[in-house]
Amino acid sequence: MTKREKAQIMDSDDIARAITRIAHQILERNRGASDLILVGIRTRGAPLAERIAKSMESIEGSEIPVGILDITLYRDDLQLVSKQPVVGKTDIPAGVDGKVVVLIDDVLFTGRTIRAAMDEIMDFGRPKGMQLAVLIDRGHREVPIRADYVGKNVPTSAKEIISVALKEHDGADKVSVEELVQ
Amino acid sequence: MKFERKDLLGLEELSRGEIEFILETAGSFVEISERPIKKVPVLRGLTVVNLFSEPSTRTRISFELAEKRLSADTVNITASSSSVVKGETLKDTAKNIEAMNIDMLVVRHNAPGAPHYLADVLHCPVINAGDGPHEHPTQALLDLLTVKQKRGTFEGLNVTIIGDILHSRVARSDIWGFTKLGAAVTVCGPPTLIPPDIESTGVTVSYDLEEVIPRSDILMLLRIQTERLKECFFPSIREYSDFFGLDSAKLERAKPDVLIMHPGPLNRGVEITPEVADGPRSVILDQVRYGLAVRMAVLYLLSGGELKSEDSD
Numbered sequence: 001m002t003k004r005e006k007a008q009i010m011d012s013d014d015i016a017r018a019i020t021r022i023a024h025q026i027l028e029r030n031r032g033a034s035d036l037i038l039v040g041i042r043t044r045g046a047p048l049a050e051r052i053a054k055s056m057e058s059i060e061g062s063e064i065p066v067g068i069l070d071i072t073l074y075r076d077d078l079q080l081v082s083k084q085p086v087v088g089k090t091d092i093p094a095g096v097d098g099k100v101v102v103l104i105d106d107v108l109f110t111g112r113t114i115r116a117a118m119d120e121i122m123d124f125g126r127p128k129g130m131q132l133a134v135l136i137d138r139g140h141r142e143v144p145i146r147a148d149y150v151g152k153n154v155p156t157s158a159k160e161i162i163s164v165a166l167k168e169h170d171g172a173d174k175v176s177v178e179e180l181v182q
Numbered sequence: 183m184k185f186e187r188k189d190l191l192g193l194e195e196l197s198r199g200e201i202e203f204i205l206e207t208a209g210s211f212v213e214i215s216e217r218p219i220k221k222v223p224v225l226r227g228l229t230v231v232n233l234f235s236e237p238s239t240r241t242r243i244s245f246e247l248a249e250k251r252l253s254a255d256t257v258n259i260t261a262s263s264s265s266v267v268k269g270e271t272l273k274d275t276a277k278n279i280e281a282m283n284i285d286m287l288v289v290r291h292n293a294p295g296a297p298h299y300l301a302d303v304l305h306c307p308v309i310n311a312g313d314g315p316h317e318h319p320t321q322a323l324l325d326l327l328t329v330k331q332k333r334g335t336f337e338g339l340n341v342t343i344i345g346d347i348l349h350s351r352v353a354r355s356d357i358w359g360f361t362k363l364g365a366a367v368t369v370c371g372p373p374t375l376i377p378p379d380i381e382s383t384g385v386t387v388s389y390d391l392e393e394v395i396p397r398s399d400i401l402m403l404l405r406i407q408t409e410r411l412k413e414c415f416f417p418s419i420r421e422y423s424d425f426f427g428l429d430s431a432k433l434e435r436a437k438p439d440v441l442i443m444h445p446g447p448l449n450r451g452v453e454i455t456p457e458v459a460d461g462p463r464s465v466i467l468d469q470v471r472y473g474l475a476v477r478m479a480v481l482y483l484l485s486g487g488e489l490k491s492e493d494s495d
Contacts, residue, residue, distance in 0.1 A: 074224075087479075090214075120222075124217060124218060
């Protein structure tokens with residue numbers, strides 16, 4: 001089985017514009033950047049969080065703390081997979097008590113990753129609030145979770161694959177829809 | 183990369199890639215013990231049994247804490263309080279424990295190969311927590327992680343292991359681990375405590391500590407294990423200490439960034455003086471801290487179970 005690209009849905013300019021808009025929306029909704037922590041979910045949420053923070057910093061002029069979360073140990077399917085997935089490092093700066101944590105991920109799909117991320121953040125303390133920003137919302141939720149900030153809504157069939165490529169990991173910025181072919 | 187083994191029995195059979203993968207994974211577990219809530223739900227619902235037939239504080243507590251911080255349920259069995267004293271065989275004990283649907287067994291035994299034997303007769307993963315003088319894989323892995331965290335690389339490092347090499351499972355596992363990762367290992371001690379064929383593992387032998395100290399990047403002291411020294415291997419503890427104990431005077435000739443390591447428990451004043459053990463170059467307590475992360479990583483990697491479905495995101 002190989003993957004075949006069906007359509008490109010975002011290029012690097014589209015991604016940059018979505019990030020700028022999300023940065024503005026986060027600041028508008030929270031009336032500034034005080035008490036905010038951005039937490040990127042590994043792997044591709046981490047560079048997105050860095051980019052959104054940078055954009056917010058250029059708007060607001062103050063530094064935004066950024067953390068990285070690896071949710072592997074909180075996954076609900078570890079008893080189902082054959083061998084254990086690779087665990088990356090988690091790094092949450094300072095405490096989350098009394099802060100507003102904005103979780104950031106590339107694609108929102110079943111919502112299970114976000115469920116795991118919320119559980120993990122709760123083990124770091126008691127944030128004042130949690131919000132969710134994603135680059136792509138592709139639907140097909142399996143748990144009651146929705147995003148507060150969305151780069152692009154992409155209706156998909158469950159069989160399609162949304163592939164997000166980011167410069168930091170993949171050399172170029174691009175979002176495309178792929179499908180498996182025999 | 184995925185870790186494909188059912189058990190962790192020793193470093194001799196592990197490849198360099200497998201060792202590096204365990205260290206990489208362990209690096210991610212260090213931070214969990216620094217969280218306000220030092221617990222992750224990854225082994226929820228799994229039962230781990232620690233079967234220890236030899237005394238142990240560090241290793242047993244380290245394993246137990248690692249299991250608890252991964253949310254596993256744990257049971258500790260010591261030989262003196264089990265049916266072993268009534269004459270039950272190791273196999274029967276283990277089979278009976280497994281019949282209670284346990285998910286993993288951590289075993290320390292005075293007989294070399296006991297964990298390997300249990301790994302054959304049991305379906306669940308078995309972790310060797312020290313088998314006689316044979317291997318102590320998690321100790322070597324934590325030694326490797328400590329050096330990796332402090333130095334970043336193993337290439338070009340001179341590691342000197344000092345003391346009772348003959349009876350030391352730590353030395354054996356460390357020799358496999360450090361040489362596989364590219365470090366040069368020297369063993370140093372009285373001739374009576376150096377196994378005659380030890381060069382075949384790729385190490386250099388020295389009988390003169392003063393001579394090896396200046397070129398060593400790591401000085402790993404081993405405990406003089408009086409419980410294993412039934413015969414006379416050296417004239418007196420004091421003479422051993424004069425020749426092979428590390429004190430401030432001998433340390434003056436060492437590289438300024440040398441790391442002092444010791445698997446514990448310390449015999450202060452025998453193989454190491456208190457000033458050296460508590461001094462700025464000692465990473466002995468870092469070893470203990472990283473030991474927890476290594477054991478969490480090993481428990482996590484072996485908990486994968488049988489193939490049930492394809493991995494998905």
